[in-house]
Amino acid sequence: QKEVEQNSGPLSVPEGAIASLNCTYSDRVSQSFFWYRQYSGKSPELIMSIYSNGDKEDGRFTAQLNKASQYVSLLIRDSQPSDSATYLCAVRGNGNQFYFGTGTSLTVIP
Amino acid sequence: EAGVVQSPRYKIIEKKQPVAFWCNPISGHNTLYWYRQNLGQGPELLIRYENEEAVDDSQLPKDRFSAERLKGVDSTLKIQPAELGDSAVYLCASSRRTGGGWGYTFGSGTRLTVV
Numbered sequence: 001q002k003e004v005e006q007n008s009g010p011l012s013v014p015e016g017a018i019a020s021l022n023c024t025y026s027d028r029v030s031q032s033f034f035w036y037r038q039y040s041g042k043s044p045e046l047i048m049s050i051y052s053n054g055d056k057e058d059g060r061f062t063a064q065l066n067k068a069s070q071y072v073s074l075l076i077r078d079s080q081p082s083d084s085a086t087y088l089c090a091v092r093g094n095g096n097q098f099y100f101g102t103g104t105s106l107t108v109i110p
Numbered sequence: 111e112a113g114v115v116q117s118p119r120y121k122i123i124e125k126k127q128p129v130a131f132w133c134n135p136i137s138g139h140n141t142l143y144w145y146r147q148n149l150g151q152g153p154e155l156l157i158r159y160e161n162e163e164a165v166d167d168s169q170l171p172k173d174r175f176s177a178e179r180l181k182g183v184d185s186t187l188k189i190q191p192a193e194l195g196d197s198a199v200y201l202c203a204s205s206r207r208t209g210g211g212w213g214y215t216f217g218s219g220t221r222l223t224v225v
Contacts, residue, residue: 004152034214043201043216044153088152097166098143098205098214100152 003027004091006101014109019076021104023089026070032092033065035074037085038103044088048074079108112136114217116202122223128190131220135183135204139215142179144187145201147219153201159185192224 005024013019021035032051036044050056050063050072062075072091076083086103093099115134123129135142140161145153156175158166161182170177174193179185189196199221205214 006152008150043199043219045216046214097155097158098203099155100145102150102152 003093003099004089004101006089006104008102008104010105010107012107012109013079015079015081017079017108019079019083019106019108021074021076021087021089021106023072023074023101024070025072025089025091025099027091027093027099028067028070029094030070030091033063033072034090034092034098035061035063035072036088036090036100037083038088039085076106079106081108081110084108114202114204114215116200116217116220118220119218120221120223122225123192125194125224126191128188129192129222130189131187131200131202131222133185133187133202133217135185135202136206136215139204139206140182141205142185143203143205144177144185145203147199147201149198156187156200189222192222194224197222197224 003026035048037047038044048061048063050065053065053067056063060077064073084107086105088103089101091099117132142159144156147153157170157177159179162179175189177187199219201219202217
């Protein structure tokens with residue numbers, strides 16, 4: 001079983017809609033969770049981090065964490081074509097290990 | 111602050127040749143990571159350093175890959191000899207604990223093509 005699981009997609013949403021990206025993790029002691037955006041040919045860029053249960057909002061992005069269910073999600077409101085990218089979920093394990101999912105490809109259709 | 115610097119950006123080599131990648135982490139970041147990312151996949155950890163000590167190298171193919179981080183700052187990753195399957199993007203990242211959590215930053219990566 002992989003440490004971090006994501007649906008690979010592709011996920012397509014119309015411009016202005018809400019995009020919902022999901023991630024599950026296997027290590028119950030994980031404490032830190034991250035969402036990265038990666039444009040084609042570029043390196044991953046951190047867009048959200050969340051450390052406690054509940055929601056964390058930053059502009060059009062909302063990260064949701066449920067440690068009991070070992071589930072992290074990212075919502076993108078008012079999706080824009082510039083949001084089209086691959087979104088990577090990452091989990092910080094015990095110590096300083098960071099585990100990445102395989103990423104979900106998002107396309108926002110104008 | 112300057113980001114994580116990697117070089118070269120691109121490298122094309124013939125199989126069986128050696129290749130080396132260089133990484134300069136963000137100043138003050140004691141933890142350094144080397145990842146390999148294949149097309150359509152997430153980054154896979156190759157090795158993690160805490161200062162100059164390699165604390166997690168379980169995924170590093172030690173028969174052909176080696177890494178070092180002298181003086182706990184810059185790091186190099188070497189492949190010798192390279193194989194066709196080594197074609198990938200090699201990413202360096204560094205991190206440190208900040209007041210509100212973790213700062214974790216990737217370099218721009220080195221795209222390796224083995225022909």
